[in-house]
Amino acid sequence: MKILVLVKETFDTETKIVLENSKKINNEGIKYIINPYDEFAIEEALRIREKFGGEVVIYSVGRRESEVTLRNGLALGADKAKLIVSEKIDSITVSKLLAENITKEEFEIILSGWIAIDDNNAQVPARLSQLLDIPLVNVVTKIDFSDDKIICHREGDNTVEIIKVSPPAMIAVQRGINEPRYPTVKNILQAKKKQIDLIISENNEDINRINITYQLPEVKKAGLIIDGSKPEKAVNILIQKLKEAKVL
Amino acid sequence: MPTREIYWNISNQAIMYIILVIALLFFINGLYKRYKFWHMGQEDKRNLNIKRFLKNILTHKTILRDNLPGVTHLMLFWGFILLFIATVIIGIEHYLHLEILKGKFYLTYSLLTDLFGLIILISLFITFFRRLYKPQEKIDKKPEDYIVVLLIAFIILTGFIIEGLRLNVTNVLWKKWSPVGLLFSLGFRGLSVSFQQTLHKFIWWIHVVSVGLFIAYIPYSKLFHIIAAPLNQIYSDENSGKILKDLDLDDDEKETFGVGEIKDFTWKQLLDLDACTRCGRCQNECPAYLSKKPLNPKEFIQSLKKNNQISPETIWSCTTCFSCQNNCPVDVEHIQKIVDMRRYLVLTEGEMPKVLQTTFRNLETNGNPWGIGWTSRELWAQDLGIIANSEPMDNDTILYWPGCFGAFDERNKLVSKALVNILKKANIKFSILGNSEKCCGDSVRRLGNEYLYQMLVLENIENMRGKGVNKIVTQCPHCYNTLKNEYPKFGGDFKVFHHTELIEELIKERKIIPENYPEIKVTYHDPCYLGRYNNKFATVRNIFNSINSISLIEMEPKEEKSFCCGAGGGRMWLEEDQGFKISSLRASQAMSTKAEVICTACPFCLTMLSDELKEKNLKVMDIAEIINKK
Numbered sequence: 003m004k005i006l007v008l009v010k011e012t013f014d015t016e017t018k019i020v021l022e023n024s025k026k027i028n029n030e031g032i033k034y035i036i037n038p039y040d041e042f043a044i045e046e047a048l049r050i051r052e053k054f055g056g057e058v059v060i061y062s063v064g065r066r067e068s069e070v071t072l073r074n075g076l077a078l079g080a081d082k083a084k085l086i087v088s089e090k091i092d093s094i095t096v097s098k099l100l101a102e103n104i105t106k107e108e109f110e111i112i113l114s115g116w117i118a119i120d121d122n123n124a125q126v127p128a129r130l131s132q133l134l135d136i137p138l139v140n141v142v143t144k145i146d147f148s149d150d151k152i153i154c155h156r157e158g159d160n161t162v163e164i165i166k167v168s169p170p171a172m173i174a175v176q177r178g179i180n181e182p183r184y185p186t187v188k189n190i191l192q193a194k195k196k197q198i199d200l201i202i203s204e205n206n207e208d209i210n211r212i213n214i215t216y217q218l219p220e221v222k223k224a225g226l227i228i229d230g231s232k233p234e235k236a237v238n239i240l241i242q243k244l245k246e247a248k249v250l
Numbered sequence: 251m252p253t254r255e256i257y258w259n260i261s262n263q264a265i266m267y268i269i270l271v272i273a274l275l276f277f278i279n280g281l282y283k284r285y286k287f288w289h290m291g292q293e294d295k296r297n298l299n300i301k302r303f304l305k306n307i308l309t310h311k312t313i314l315r316d317n318l319p320g321v322t323h324l325m326l327f328w329g330f331i332l333l334f335i336a337t338v339i340i341g342i343e344h345y346l347h348l349e350i351l352k353g354k355f356y357l358t359y360s361l362l363t364d365l366f367g368l369i370i371l372i373s374l375f376i377t378f379f380r381r382l383y384k385p386q387e388k389i390d391k392k393p394e395d396y397i398v399v400l401l402i403a404f405i406i407l408t409g410f411i412i413e414g415l416r417l418n419v420t421n422v423l424w425k426k427w428s429p430v431g432l433l434f435s436l437g438f439r440g441l442s443v444s445f446q447q448t449l450h451k452f453i454w455w456i457h458v459v460s461v462g463l464f465i466a467y468i469p470y471s472k473l474f475h476i477i478a479a480p481l482n483q484i485y486s487d488e489n490s491g492k493i494l495k496d497l498d499l500d501d502d503e504k505e506t507f508g509v510g511e512i513k514d515f516t517w518k519q520l521l522d523l524d525a526c527t528r529c530g531r532c533q534n535e536c537p538a539y540l541s542k543k544p545l546n547p548k549e550f551i552q553s554l555k556k557n558n559q560i561s562p563e564t565i566w567s568c569t570t571c572f573s574c575q576n577n578c579p580v581d582v583e584h585i586q587k588i589v590d591m592r593r594y595l596v597l598t599e600g601e602m603p604k605v606l607q608t609t610f611r612n613l614e615t616n617g618n619p620w621g622i623g624w625t626s627r628e629l630w631a632q633d634l635g636i637i638a639n640s641e642p643m644d645n646d647t648i649l650y651w652p653g654c655f656g657a658f659d660e661r662n663k664l665v666s667k668a669l670v671n672i673l674k675k676a677n678i679k680f681s682i683l684g685n686s687e688k689c690c691g692d693s694v695r696r697l698g699n700e701y702l703y704q705m706l707v708l709e710n711i712e713n714m715r716g717k718g719v720n721k722i723v724t725q726c727p728h729c730y731n732t733l734k735n736e737y738p739k740f741g742g743d744f745k746v747f748h749h750t751e752l753i754e755e756l757i758k759e760r761k762i763i764p765e766n767y768p769e770i771k772v773t774y775h776d777p778c779y780l781g782r783y784n785n786k787f788a789t790v791r792n793i794f795n796s797i798n799s800i801s802l803i804e805m806e807p808k809e810e811k812s813f814c815c816g817a818g819g820g821r822m823w824l825e826e827d828q829g830f831k832i833s834s835l836r837a838s839q840a841m842s843t844k845a846e847v848i849c850t851a852c853p854f855c856l857t858m859l860s861d862e863l864k865e866k867n868l869k870v871m872d873i874a875e876i877i878n879k880k
Contacts, residue, residue, distance in 0.1 A: 016622055033624065184610065188502075188505065
């Protein structure tokens with residue numbers, strides 16, 4: 003079984019984002035990781051490969067330097083990786099670039115995380131499946147196989163939706179589907195030798211029409227705790243503060 | 251002239267040689283089997299540690315830490331040595347046809363062998379009844395344990411009986427020089443001379459057969475420690491466990507890393523298993539065992555010897571506090587084995603408690619175990635107006651290494667601030683690495699993640715070299731141990747001090763004036779990585795002794811026997827969901843001193859003990875905070 007896994011390189015959740023200007027995020031101080039939801043997808047792909055054999059190929063769209071991050075995916079055990087180099091990584095661009103390249107592949111399943119932790123857009127799985135004209139099962143928490151069908155579980159409130167789908171299909175996974183492994187040294191050493199294909203994206207008119215600007219959210223003021231040991235005094239301070247804030 | 255006829259009353263001596271040769275064959279066969287067992291192990295470059303061996307074996311230093319069994323073993327040991335020499339003398343006299351055993355020398359010889367025989371008997375008597383009455387969980391009660399004692403006692407007793415019978419029959423004038431034999435002879439006084447002579451012959455042969463049994467039994471029983479223990483001490487490495495062995499991680503031919511099966515251990519580690527006599531000194535002070543975790547260091551070694559499976563829970567239970575190795579009289583090296591097995595789990599199998607995976611990831615991305623953004627590492631210092639040096643430091647500037655706790659943990663940041671205050675007041679030139687500092691790697695190394703450890707070490711060394719670091723003062727004994735003792739192997743040669751050493755020095759130089767401190771009663775908790783790991787027992791005590799108003803009330807156990815807080819060996823980052831909490835055991839020991847402040851010098855200990863004593867009337871403070879508070 004050939005499984006493609008879509009991986010997005012994202013900022014580490016603890017990264018403090020600094021803007022250079024409204025178009026550019028300052029790269030200094032940023033730590034990159036594999037989008038944790040995509041890590042669930044890699045893990046699931048590896049488990050499927052362990053059961054049925056086959057190949058796990060990582061696909062990613064992003065900056066050239068994200069090779070380093072993708073190496074971590076290979077260290078988990080993926081067979082190879084393909085990186086489509088692109089400065090723009092909005093969902094429209096990414097889906098298009100992926101579709102252009104994936105149509106050339108033969109595969110049974112495309113796995114990905116249902117959302118990325120940086121932009122929280124959750125659009126690529128849907129867009130890509132449309133472009134490739136394959137079914138999408140989204141927010142999946144369990145994958146099984148029966149005959150030639152893929153059985154996907156989706157958890158709702160007190161219900162489980164079970165969806166049967168025939169390959170090729172796109173499955174976007176949710177937290178809880180598995181617990182990703184920790185790379186062994188053997189795999190890390192092997193990953194160093196594995197190939198990462200760089201695909202340079204051609205300048206595409208549609209893509210150039212997309213424009214993204216950034217701005218930082220306003221910083222919330224820290225809360226104020228008033229010493230409550232003397233209630234009368236505390237109430238007075240509170241009233242004063244509320245007046246200052248023009249609430250009263 | 252006083253002397254004694256060798257083989258008096260004995261004929262057919264050839265039979266004795268046959269018995270002894272058979273015994274020797276059993277012995278050699280057993281020895282060969284053990285040799286093959288060691289030989290199965292991997293390479294291990296060891297130096298001959300003759301000095302430690304002699305010191306340990308002649309003085310019984312470690313064994314004597316446990317008073318009664320220590321003294322009885324000392325008696326047994328020297329008894330055996332003397333009787334062995336006595337037998338050699340007889341051999342020399344007999345085979346070289348020399349007449350050594352006569353006159354005064356013979357009389358002394360006779361008296362000494364008698365007395366030392368008696369010493370052995372007394373020690374066996376104590377050993378036997380001690381084992382009988384001690385509870386099962388403190389001492390093993392296997393058949394072998396009794397057989398060994400009874401067999402030796404039988405040999406000595408039959409020896410005295412034949413001596414007594416000989417004295418009765420020959421009735422020599424100098425028989426009072428064999429006082430114990432003489433005492434035994436009293437029992438046979440009423441019997442006829444010819445019967446006593448026959449009885450002598452009979453028991454003499456029983457004596458020889460029992461000696462044969464003893465020799466043959468050695469390699470098949472705990473008696474084998476007679477051979478394995480001295481060997482193990484000769485090849486012992488005092489730093490084993492304190493400075494962990496490095497692991498070549500670039501060898502992509504290698505299929506496994508760490509120890510996954512018995513043959514992955516080195517020959518020395520396998521010899522360790524044979525040197526163990528199940529004496530239990532390791533378990534007596536083991537925090538894991540005493541808090542009812544699955545690890546018991548004695549059972550661990552014995553299970554390995556039997557090649558039994560060791561559960562991951564057992565392997566993860568160790569706090570690497572070093573108390574087992576400190577107490578082991580035969581230098582068994584437990585900690586490296588535990589770490590080797592953790593290495594296998596982490597590096598080869600990728601199997602570890604889920605929480606650890608998160609900790610490792612955090613360290614990989616942000617260089618600290620909590621995964622706090624790496625750009626906030628120097629925030630604590632910014633509040634104090636300290637800016638990390640981007641320029642290379644000059645030679646007399648000290649690098650202050652707060653470590654992850656000192657930089658990120660709210661409680662321990664107070665210690666960093668106190669220490670900075672001390673440095674400033676004493677006009678010490680210092681700098682920090684700030685955001686470019688990364689976790690020292692101590693925990694991950696002891697958790698078996700050598701790959702991540704080496705990554706952190708190499709980054710830190712490169713960084714420090716680039717900044718011209720020469721002298722480092724750390725706040726954490728774990729940083730201290732690895733920076734000082736383990737970094738040199740990776741090319742990091744820095745002069746490393748713990749802040750307690752620096753404070754002691756500053757008091758000596760009168761840069762800190764030990765006066766005008768408030769009157770307080772303090773007790774001190776020895777951090778394992780400062781005390782047992784680096785022998786710094788006196789530093790903090792010297793500091794307290796130089797301050798009149800502070801009175802130190804020692805808590806038990808202390809110094810070499812000090813009890814772990816439970817956080818070492820990476821246990822800080824694991825759940826403690828089995829048995830009691832180790833920290834609560836230590837906290838109650840501290841409570842019983844009735845001190846007002848419990849002082850320590852380690853962020854791990856400070857965290858563990860503070861958590862335990864939150865609601866109690868006992869403050870937990872770092873020594874730097876006490877010194878800064880004036």
